[in-house]
Amino acid sequence: TKDWNGVDKIVLRSPRGASARVSLHGGQVTSWRNEQGEELLFTSSKPPKAVRGGIPICFPQFGNCGSLEQHGFARNKIWTIDENPPPLGPNDSHAKSFIDLLLKPSEEDLKCWPHSFEFRLRVSLAADGSLALISRIRNVNGKRFSFSFAYHTYLSVSDISEVRIEGLETLDYLDNLCQKERFTEQGDAITFESEVDRVYLSTPNVVAVLDHERKRTYVIRKDGLPDVVVWNPWEKKSKSMVDFGDDEYKQMLCVDGAVIEKPVTLKPGEEWTGRVELSVVASTLCSEQFDVQRGM
Ligand code: BG6
Numbered sequence: 001t002k003d004w005n006g007v008d009k010i011v012l013r014s015p016r017g018a019s020a021r022v023s024l025h026g027g028q029v030t031s032w033r034n035e036q037g038e039e040l041l042f043t044s045s046k047p048p049k050a051v052r053g054g055i056p057i058c059f060p061q062f063g064n065c066g067s068l069e070q071h072g073f074a075r076n077k078i079w080t081i082d083e084n085p086p087p088l089g090p091n092d093s094h095a096k097s098f099i100d101l102l103l104k105p106s107e108e109d110l111k112c113w114p115h116s117f118e119f120r121l122r123v124s125l126a127a128d129g130s131l132a133l134i135s136r137i138r139n140v141n142g143k144r145f146s147f148s149f150a151y152h153t154y155l156s157v158s159d160i161s162e163v164r165i166e167g168l169e170t171l172d173y174l175d176n177l178c179q180k181e182r183f184t185e186q187g188d189a190i191t192f193e194s195e196v197d198r199v200y201l202s203t204p205n206v207v208a209v210l211d212h213e214r215k216r217t218y219v220i221r222k223d224g225l226p227d228v229v230v231w232n233p234w235e236k237k238s239k240s241m242v243d244f245g246d247d248e249y250k251q252m253l254c255v256d257g258a259v260i261e262k263p264v265t266l267k268p269g270e271e272w273t274g275r276v277e278l279s280v281v282a283s284t285l286c287s288e289q290f291d292v293q294r295g296m
Contacts, residue, residue, distance in 0.1 A: 007078060012097040018129030023051070026075040027101045027121045030054040032131050034280060040218070042154040042252035044244050050076065052243040053154040053252070055133065057121065060113060060147035062229075062260045063176070068112060071152065074119065079103050082120070098124035115145040117266075130279035137274075139266035146265045150229055150258035151276050153220075158213040160232055160250050165190040167207035168228060173198040174261065192253070195234035199260050203228045209255055215283040218255075224274040225257035 001009055007025040014035070021031035030051050032040045043053030050056075058071040069076070085100035103119040110116075122134040133151055157163045166189045174180045176197040185200070189210075207228060209218040231254040233241065238249045257276040264272045 008081075010081070010099045012099060012123065012125040014096055014125050014127050014129055016127070016129070018125060020123060020125045020131050022099055022101070022123050024079045024081070024101065026050065026056055026077065027079040027103065027123075028054050028056050028075060029123060029131070029133065032278070034129050039156055040278075040280060042156040042248075044248055046243045046245055046248075052241075055154070056152045057135070058148075058150040058152050058256075058258070059119065059135075059137070060115075060117075060145075060149070062148040062150050062258060065180075066148075071150075072147075073109060073113070074103055075152075077103055077106075077109075079121070085120075085122070096125065096127050098122055116140040116142050117145070128279070130277055132275065132277040134273065134275045136271055137264075137266070138271040139268050141268055144265055144267045146263040148258070148260045148263045149225075149274060150227075150256040150260065151225075151274075152229070152254060152256050153276070153278070155209055155218055155253050155255060157209075157211050157251060157253050160192045160253060162211065162213040163192060163253055164210050164212070165207060165230065165255065166210065167204050168200045168230070171200050171203060173200045190230065192232055192234075195237055196230055196232050198230050199258070200228040200230065201261050202226055207255065209253065210283060212283065217281050217283050219279050219281060220255060220257065221277040221279075222257035222275065224272065225259055225276065226262070227258040227260045229254060229256040229258050229260070231256075 009021055009023045012020045017035045019033045023030050041054050043051055056075040059074040061068045061072040064070045079101040082100040082102050101121045118138045118140050120136040124132045168190055169185055169188055172182055172184050175183055205222055207220045233249050238244055239246050266272055
């Protein structure tokens with residue numbers, strides 16, 4: 001099937017009716033629905049240039065601290081489908097339905113980022129509806145190179161004022177609103193009452209986003225992704241974004257598994273893997289379950 005811009009998209013389905021939609025434009029997950037058909041990822045209702053929402057891939061640069069376009073070029077490229085993907089590994093054993101997308105640099109890309117890489121993105125949907133993204137980036141030949149990376153994950157929330165994040169308390173973060181100055185988180189859990197644009201450092205491998213009003217908790221499990229970006233543009237910035245409604249900040253929160261502070265360096269032939277798994281549990285069960293998972 002075709003996406004909004006005529007580019008192919010793929011739909012993965014679980015036996016019980018959960019689904020995920022992936023576009024070849026950017027290798028971007030643009031929809032993730034639970035078994036009840038409820039959308040779990042935010043996407044803006046504003047007519048898009050590229051979809052504002054879902055899970056854009058930020059590579060080989062996060063943000064604008066480099067010579068490349070904001071968040072790198074991967075999200076603006078047309079990816080290809082690997083028709084003969086390697087078999088599922090032990091980490092994917094729960095996956096019922098998956099797709100492998102590939103990105104290799106074009107002549108044009110090599111002019112602005114002269115490194116031969118192969119990027120394999122596996123998107124898989126488990127029988128229980130959880131969504132996993134695994135990125136494998138390989139230095140195919142040539143010189144060593146470094147990159148930063150993020151799964152820019154736009155979660156759909158009922159009302160940002162009712163949401164809190166657990167798992168990042170007491171950690172250090174870089175604040176993008178203050179010249180990337182370093183601060184230490186003080187509170188019990190992170191809540192929202194103004195613009196937030198932070199990179200939390202050396203984070204645990206499980207972080208939870210609790211949506212009190214919807215009684216829904218997103219559990220984010222990650223590997224190879226030490227940092228977590230937390231972003232909500234709030235009122236003023238929303239008004240300045242052309243592809244985002246003035247009030248849409250209330251219904252979204254970005255919580256991204258990322259590698260930013262210490263970029264990954266790959267020697268020729270080396271490969272890096274970064275994995276994120278998103279699942280949803282009913283909030284009534286969550287606090288207890290989450291504590292168990294974190295070994296508390
Ligand atoms: C966030 C950055 O992750 O992405 C913000 O920290 C940025 O600074 C936001 O505004 C959105 O970026 P973009 O390029 O998709 O508008």
